[in-house]
Each structure stands twice: as C-alpha cells, then as structure tokens.
Amino acid sequence: MVTTDTISIKVQKTATPRIKELDYNHITFGKLFSDHMFLADYANGAWGDAQILPYGPILMSPATSALHYGQAIFEGMKAYKNDKGEVSLFRPLDNHKRINISAERMAMPTIPEEVFMEGLKQLVALDKDWVPDTDGASLYIRPFIVGTDEFIGVKPSDNYRFYIITSPAGKYYNEPVKVLVETNYIRAVEGGVGYVKASGNYGRSLFPTKLAQQRGYQQIIWTDARNHRYLEESGTMNLMIVIDDVLITPPIGDTILAGITRDSVLTLARDWKMKVQERKISIDEVIDAHKRGTLEEAFGTGTAATIAHISTIGFEGKDYVLPQVSGRIFSNRVSQELENIRKGKSEDKHNWMYKVG
Ligand code: COI
Numbered sequence: 001m002v003t004t005d006t007i008s009i010k011v012q013k014t015a016t017p018r019i020k021e022l023d024y025n026h027i028t029f030g031k032l033f034s035d036h037m038f039l040a041d042y043a044n045g046a047w048g049d050a051q052i053l054p055y056g057p058i059l060m061s062p063a064t065s066a067l068h069y070g071q072a073i074f075e076g077m078k079a080y081k082n083d084k085g086e087v088s089l090f091r092p093l094d095n096h097k098r099i100n101i102s103a104e105r106m107a108m109p110t111i112p113e114e115v116f117m118e119g120l121k122q123l124v125a126l127d128k129d130w131v132p133d134t135d136g137a138s139l140y141i142r143p144f145i146v147g148t149d150e151f152i153g154v155k156p157s158d159n160y161r162f163y164i165i166t167s168p169a170g171k172y173y174n175e176p177v178k179v180l181v182e183t184n185y186i187r188a189v190e191g192g193v194g195y196v197k198a199s200g201n202y203g204r205s206l207f208p209t210k211l212a213q214q215r216g217y218q219q220i221i222w223t224d225a226r227n228h229r230y231l232e233e234s235g236t237m238n239l240m241i242v243i244d245d246v247l248i249t250p251p252i253g254d255t256i257l258a259g260i261t262r263d264s265v266l267t268l269a270r271d272w273k274m275k276v277q278e279r280k281i282s283i284d285e286v287i288d289a290h291k292r293g294t295l296e297e298a299f300g301t302g303t304a305a306t307i308a309h310i311s312t313i314g315f316e317g318k319d320y321v322l323p324q325v326s327g328r329i330f331s332n333r334v335s336q337e338l339e340n341i342r343k344g345k346s347e348d349k350h351n352w353m354y355k356v357g
Pocket residue numbers: 076202236237301302303304305
C-alpha cells in the first residue's frame with residue numbers, strides 16, 4: 001500500500017516480470033505492455049479503490065455500458081529517461097486538464113488531480129526499467145476512463161473505471177507520410193466532439209483512412225464539414241504548414257484537439273521569433289503556395305509521433321510533392337529540440353518536464 005496525504009494505492013507487484021521481452025534496439029509502438037497497470041473505480045459519486053496490479057486481462061460484463069454507447073475517453077502521454085537514468089513525464093498536468101475536458105463533454109465524472117498524478121507517478125516509478133533511453137524512444141502512457149455500468153439503457157453510466165497502462169515506444173512512423181485530403185467523409189463538426197479524446201473519434205476515422213490507404217496514402221488530412229475546403233487535422237495529429245517561413249496551423253475550436261505537442265511546437269516557434277499564425281488554412285492556399293514554390297514544410301504533431309513529416313499531399317487526383325525532409329529547417333529543428341528537452345540535453349525553460357521517483 002502506498003499512502004500519500006490524499007490517496008492510498010494498494011500495490012500488488014507481479015511475480016513474473018516480463019522486462020526481458022523488451023528489446024531496447026527494436027521497439028515498435030503499442031504492442032508490448034509494461035509489467036503493471038493502475039486502476040481506480042468511481043462509484044456512489046466518488047473515486048476510490050486505487051490499485052496497482054500486474055498488467056493483464058480484466059473480467060468485464062458483456063453489458064458494460066462503454067462497449068455499447070462509447071462512454072470511453074483516453075489520453076496519450078510519454079515518460080523519458082535522461083543520461084543520468086532519471087525519469088520524467090512530459091507536461092502531465094496538461095493531460096490531466098484535457099482528460100477532464102473530455103470527461104465533461106462525454107457526461108463522465110472528472111478525475112481528481114491527485115488520483116491522476118499519484119497513479120501515474122507510482123506506476124511509472126514502479127516500471128521505470130521499462131522507460132527506454134535510446135534515441136527517440138520513450139514510455140508511452142495511456143490513461144483512459146470507461147463507463148462500467150452493467151446496463152444497456154442509454155444514459156450516462158453511474159460507475160466508471162480509470163486505467164493507466166504503459167508501453168515502451170519507438171518511432172510511430174518510420175518514413176515521411178503521404179496524405180490524402182479527404183473531401184467526402186468528415187471527422188468532426190461544430191457542436192460535436194472533435195476537440196476531445198473520445199474513443200469514437202478514432203473508430204470513425206478508420207474506414208476513410210482504409211480507403212486512402214488502398215489508394216497508396218498513409219493518412220488523411222481532414223477538412224471542414226461544411227465546405228471541405230479548410231484543413232483541420234492530419235490523421236490523429238494536429239496539422240502544421242510552413243509557407244514563406246510562416247508557421248500556420250488551424251485554430252483550436254470544436255473540431256480540433258488542443259494538442260500538447262501542438263502547443264509545445266508553437267511555443268518553441270515563438271521563442272525562436274518565428275512568425276506563427278493560428279488561423280484557417282484552405283487547400284487552395286496550400287496548392288497555390290506549392291505552385292509558387294513557397295510551400296516549405298507540412299507535418300503532423302502528436303504525442304505518439306511528435307513530428308510526422310508529410311512528403312506528399314494528394315488532392316483531387318493530383319499529388320503535390322513537398323521539398324525533401326532533410327532541407328526542412330523548422331520541423332527538423334523543433335523535433336530535435338523537443339527530444340533534447342525531454343532527454344535533459346536542452347534547458348527546460350517552460351518547466352515541461354515533471355520528474356518521477
Ligand atoms: C497522439 O499522437 O497524441 C495520438 O493520439 C495518437 C494515438 C491515438 C496513437
């Protein structure tokens with residue numbers, strides 16, 4: 001049992017550690033899970049029963065409400081290890097704020113900071129050997145909350161479970177991505193849930209993405225639901241475009257997730273006195289810039305990939321090929337600087353790193 005001023009966590013350590021399964025030189029994304037997981041339950045209007053258990057399957061009723069009506073939200077975040085072997089989380093309090101924004105929109109209970117943070121800290125400290133220190137690698141952390149009522153009437157669940165699982169992560173994309181501008185299907189609409197990390201947002205993206213992949217693209221650029229002219233997100237990431245040395249990204253709103261990597265990239269760009277515009281950007285403007293030779297960079301930002309360079313943008317049957325990634329000044333610099341801050345090699349001016357243990 002670990003007890004702090006505000007929360008007690010029952011700890012049951014695994015009798016069969018699996019750390020030997022982790023090959024630090026060949027880490028993929030999202031397939032291997034660390035030895036332990038954190039759980040807390042919400043019942044009678046309060047969170048309790050916090051515990052750390054060996055990672056493993058959970059028994060659940062087939063009538064569990066989240067399986068039917070999608071009261072399911074999640075976060076994505078990462079822990080890093082520096083040269084001294086110290087482990088830090090990247091901006092965890094921002095993930096805590098965001099999961100509560102998601103909870104509110106999905107009629108779910110918010111999670112107190114001490115439950116979220118203590119669960120996170122104790123779990124990552126216990127499994128610190130699972131945090132890789134190799135270049136570009138980290139421990140991906142997946143906190144999530146699901147409705148657990150055994151009831152198939154449609155209403156907000158009365159009971160919920162908060163989980164945290166973790167998984168060593170290497171690169172999400174090995175190559176720059178070819179993206180297709182989607183002008184038929186939509187991801188999000190004003191008044192909808194596009195701005196939160198609701199599981200259904202990801203489920204609904206899979207079919208259009210599959211169609212794009214059948215045409216030779218890896219990802220989609222989503223466009224606005226009304227006219228399919230304004231660019232929104234790129235796959236599961238925020239989208240950034242550099243035209244004529246100006247960094248442009250669609251503004252946060254109902255249809256765009258307030259990405260923590262997005263905010264970090266914009267903050268560094270502003271530190272470096274780069275011109276930043278958070279505004280609507282149309283596909284016509286991007287194609288026009290491509291024609292004029294001023295489209296310098298395009299990339300996605302997200303926790304999983306950090307920076308995913310876009311090599312080609314497909315639109316209405318034509319492919320627009322972007323400049324070589326090696327010559328892209330801003331996205332390469334920002335990608336390296338984020339890695340340096342996370343691994344303790346650059347000064348953490350904005351206090352983004354939160355030490356664990
Ligand atoms: C992220 O990069 O932040 C994501 O949400 C991607 C994840 C769904 C794999």
